[in-house]
Amino acid sequence: xxxxxxxxxxxxxxxxxxQEQLANVEQTCEQLYNLVKRGYFxxxxxxxxxxxxxxxxxxxxxxxxxxxxxxxxxxxGAQTQGAxxxxxxxxxxxxxxxxxxRRRVVSLVTQxxxxxxDPMFQNPTKPVGxxxxxxxxxxxxxxxxxxxxxDPKGNGWRKVVASPKPVRINNIEIIRQLVEVGNVVxxxxxxxxxxIDQDGILTxxxxxxxxxxxxxxxxxxxxxxxxxxxxxxxxxxxxxxKPGEKALDVITVEEARKYLAEGHFTEGSMAPKVRAGIxxxxxxxxxxxxxxxxxLDNPDCGTRIVQEKD
Numbered sequence: 001x002x003x004x005x006x007x008x009x010x011x012x013x014x015x016x017x018x019q020e021q022l023a024n025v026e027q028t029c030e031q032l033y034n035l036v037k038r039g040y041f042x043x044x045x046x047x048x049x050x051x052x053x054x055x056x057x058x059x060x061x062x063x064x065x066x067x068x069x070x071x072x073x074x075x076x077g078a079q080t081q082g083a084x085x086x087x088x089x090x091x092x093x094x095x096x097x098x099x100x101x102r103r104r105v106v107s108l109v110t111q112x113x114x115x116x117x118d119p120m121f122q123n124p125t126k127p128v129g130x131x132x133x134x135x136x137x138x139x140x141x142x143x144x145x146x147x148x149x150x151d152p153k154g155n156g157w158r159k160v161v162a163s164p165k166p167v168r169i170n171n172i173e174i175i176r177q178l179v180e181v182g183n184v185v186x187x188x189x190x191x192x193x194x195x196i197d198q199d200g201i202l203t204x205x206x207x208x209x210x211x212x213x214x215x216x217x218x219x220x221x222x223x224x225x226x227x228x229x230x231x232x233x234x235x236x237x238x239x240x241x242k243p244g245e246k247a248l249d250v251i252t253v254e255e256a257r258k259y260l261a262e263g264h265f266t267e268g269s270m271a272p273k274v275r276a277g278i279x280x281x282x283x284x285x286x287x288x289x290x291x292x293x294x295x296l297d298n299p300d301c302g303t304r305i306v307q308e309k310d
Contacts, residue, residue, distance in 0.1 A: 112192025
């Protein structure tokens with residue numbers, strides 16, 4: 001199972017055009033092909049943060065000009081999940097054809113069940129969408145009831161939603177069956193569409209699920225051998241950009257927990273990735289590899305989280 005961020009499709013300084021995103025994703029798929037060459041069957045999870053932000057900007061423009069009602073977060077998640085999966089299908093298919101390999105690439109719009117009593121619903125902290133002035137945020141809160149919080153870096157105010165833990169992936173058996181027969185499966189995009197289960201009826205909720213944790217849950221439940229979490233650095237570091245900085249090669253779950261507790265990994269960056277790696281290894285996975293996509297041609301790349309060192 002491979003998880004990569006929405007920034008792999010929409011990069012800093014780009015406008016986010018269709019051609020830009022298609023070129024970016026094809027480059028990422030070229031790098032993922034290194035895993036295919038090593039005999040892996042692939043499931044792919046991805047982020048959607050920048051894309052959801054763009055959808056919310058479009059909705060804001062529609063609200064101001066045409067007085068259109070904004071769609072809820074689960075709808076925005078579904079919209080971007082399908083669009084990004086289409087781009088990945090296009091990119092991966094091109095890479096496979098160029099390399100003379102015939103494999104089907106299958107996308108699943110995936111709902112992920114969360115607990116309606118998850119404490120995160122009582123304390124929404126995940127920022128989404130564009131920045132606003134304080135006055136705009138207060139007005140939108142009065143109009144819609146949505147919560148807004150000031151950005152710590154002083155960029156303005158943003159909407160915040162809950163980020164509950166994933167509990168169950170809908171249609172996980174189908175995902176496993178598709179992967180086991182050799183299909184490349186794109187699933188749990190953006191962490192999955194957040195839903196709650198009410199007596200068997202799945203209902204969307206205003207939330208965002210962490211895509212690394214959702215990918216770790218998916219990887220565990222399809223019995224994946226390895227989980228690759230792609231980021232913008234080749235390895236995980238302790239004392240990152242500080243005196244005593246050290247790249248980590250192979251660490252145990254126990255060591256990963258220790259470094260987390262000591263505050264070496266920041267929230268919103270490396271900490272969620274390390275937690276996802278711990279979850280995967282503790283739930284049947286052999287190893288979690290955290291690295292950048294350009295390192296995938298090296299079988300020993302990245303930082304590896306394992307249960308025990310050899």
